[in-house]
Amino acid sequence: HILWATGAFVCFWRHIVTLKKRANTCEGMARRKKRGTWKTLNSWCNSLHTSSMFTAISHADVTCRKMEGYLRSRQLCDVILVAGERRIPAHRLVLSSVSDYFAAMFTSDVREAKQDEVKMEGVDPDALWVLVQYAYTGRLELREDTIESLLSASCLLQLSPVIQACCSFLMKQLHPSNCLGICSYADAQGCHDLQRAANAYTMDHFLEVVGGQEFLLLPVEEMERLLTSDEINVSNEETVVTSLLTWVRHDTDTRQPLLPLLLAHIRLPLLQPQFLADLESNPLLRDSVECQRLLMEGMKYHLLPQHQPLLQSPRTRPRKATVGAMFAVGGMDATKGATSIEQYCLRRDTWRQVATMSGRRLQFGVAVLDGRLYVVGGRDGLKTLNTVECYNPHSKTWSVMPPMSTHRHGLGVAVLEGPMYAVGGHDGWSYLSTVERWDPQARQWSFVASMATPRSTVGVAVLNGKLYAVGGRDGSSCLRSVECFDPHTNRWSGCAPMAKRRGGVGVATWHGFLYAIGGHDAPASSLASRLSDCVERYDPKTDVWTAVAPMSISRDAVGVCLLGDRLYAVGGYDGQVYLNTVEAYDPQTNEWTQRTNLDVRGHAGTIKYVLFIIVRN
The missing domain is CATH 1.25.40.420 (Serine Threonine Protein Phosphatase 5, Tetratricopeptide repeat)
Incomplete structure (x- = not known):
């Protein structure tokens, strides 16, 4: 009896547990809902019927591998490509999904779309087989001995990824002995990026290229x-x-x-x-x-x-590489003088930093003498300097030169018939009319005749064996006047004045003319002070100034230099910000065009008092 009772209890308990489990099912809950219980479970039941998306991560790889297997076993193939003596079975769908050429062939109403065999004229059979395998695997081997036939076939079949890969491979193989051939081949194939790369390589390595067999042929x-x-x-x-x-x-x-x-x-x-x-x-x-x-x-x-x-x-018109190198020296960043020296590549229209000055200078003079860059005078933020530094761009070294007799900032510097002249400026107390001459043989400075007018922020240039001092400031106003110095008579003489007053003017010469560019017409303390975008040209034969095309923006304290057959205006101050922009003037067309901005690492857009010089090759 006891055993029977125990067994009956166990069966009863199992029945109760089963009922509880059944009660937790949707069916049970639905019955309870009908009885007015667990009303909130309706949403829970519905949530069990929401959909989800399954993605097989390796589906594409698996499919491609199976298609490749069908290719190798020649199963389910529906077209045969015939190139020369070679017959290559393939699947139209696979070829069309990879090649625009095959897609156009098999989806349009042309004869080949319905043919079991398609003749591939002008295609290397081995290259075609490699590209058919690529259509299934996405892989191919690039080798020097097959790269040209592979690229030719890729161009025909319009396989853009393969074309790019082949061109990149050939770019890495460029050499003076093959660049002309690659350039010609790229032109024939319509591979414009490769052609440009090969042509640029040819130009860069011209001296080596002309010694090769390709050049002679x-x-x-x-x-x-x-x-x-x-x-x-x-x-x-x-x-x-x-x-x-x-x-x-x-x-x-x-x-x-x-x-x-x-x-x-x-x-x-x-x-x-x-x-x-x-x-x-x-x-x-x-x-x-x-x-x-x-x-x-x-x-x-x-x-x-x-x-x-x-x-x-x-x-x-000189070739770009024959005109020498142009350097931007120093300048003004947001809070202090910059020390960087940047070199401009005319062929590439790019700037790169090549050196730094030993210390900060503002309103200094720069000139080139015997292939070396001289940095003269200026101020360091506290005092006016008379020191001179010399930079050798070939050895990339600096040397200290004998100082001037007078401390000067805002001076003009130029080289005339061997010696270098430091003209005018400000010594920290007064505006200067004095001029010093550096003799590179004697390695010493000496005074020559003074100008008629004191001038600071003066523009200086050499034209027809004479030294010109243009504009500047005399302490009370900006100047229109111009003087020229004859080193043989040691005398200054007056020239026709400019149409506009110009302090901080940039000057340069081109084929017998003197150009005055930018500047300001009154001291900054004057409410009437205006910055200038105007450009004037002086003809010494007629002693007349003529206005030419203005710059795109006003520039005070602008650096100006002749490079090749164009005048470059760089940096300066536009009245609100310091500039690192560059524009070039073509005197033959009387037009200004924009050039690449200075690099100016760390303070781009903040250049002032940039001076430009040329170092001849």
Whole structure:
């Protein structure tokens, strides 16, 4: 009886547990809801019926591997590509999903769309097989011995990722011995990025390229393209002429008659007179009337320097690499003087920092003498300086030079017939009219004749053997007046005044003209002070100033320099902020164009009193 009772109790208890479990199901809860209990469970039941998305992470890889397996076992293939003697089975869907060429073929109403076999004309069979495998795997091997056939096939099949990969591979293989061939090949394939890269490499390494076999085998059209380029990286035009004559001598009979055509692209007026004279008697040139005419044009440019402004042509425009280097020295950042020196690459329109000054200077003078950069005077924020530093851009070293006799900031500096002149400025107490001359042989400073007018923030330039002092401030006002110094008579004489008063003016010369650029017309303390975007040009033959195209913005204390055949205006102050912007003036078109801004690490957009100089190659 006891055992029976115990068993009955256990069965009863299991029944109770089962009922409880059943009560927790949706069915049980629904019954309770009908009885008015657990009314809130309706939403819980509904939540059990919401949908979810499942994504197989490796689905694409698995599918592609299966398709690759079908390719290798030739299962489910619905097209055969025929290239030469090779027959390559494939799946239209796979080919169309990868190649725009095949997509257009198989989805349009053309004959090939319905054919079981498609002939692939002009495609290397091995390259086609590699690309078909790529369509299934997304992988391929790039090798020097197959890269060209692979790129050609990729261009035909419009496989953009493969084209980019092949071009990147070839860019890394560029060498003076192959860059011309790669450039020509890229042009034929329509690979413009590769063509530009190969062409840029050719220009950068021109001296090495001309010593290779590819250069000697260039067709005349490619030779002509080379000679017309401004981008050739040579230090002088004589190098280009020598390269041309080397190319002609490689096949004299065929190429000598082409010399008049090709010589017309040489910048003959920029050759040294002695080099021109030697060319005149060169056996390759002396019997050609047209060649002799071109050589005479170059000689005329040297014999009539006063007429050079009228003789400008594409042959008088220097190649970018032959004009030397331009440097921006120091400047003014947001709170103090900058010490950086940046070099401008005309060929790439870029700036890079190359050096720093030993200390901070403001309103100093800069000039180039014997290939070295001289930083003269200025102020360090507390006092006016008479110190001079010299920077060698080749060894990238600084040296301390003997100081001036007078402390000067706001001075102008220029080199005239060997010596360097420090003109005017302010000594911390008064405006200066005195001028000192640095003799590089004696390594000492000496005074020369003083100007008629004290001038600080003066613009200084050399033109036709004379030193010009333009504008500036005399303590009470900004000046319109201009003086010029003759080193042979040690005398200053007056010139026609400018139309506008200009302190902080930038000056430079171009083909017999003097340009005055920017500045301000009154001291900053004056409420009437205005900054200028105006540019004036002085003709010493007529003693007349003429207004030319203004800059895009007003610039006070602007740095100005001639680089090649353009005047560059950089930095300055526009009345609100210091500037790091650059613009260039073309005197032949009377137009200003924007150039790349200074780099000015750490304080971009805050440049003032930047001075520009040229170091010739």
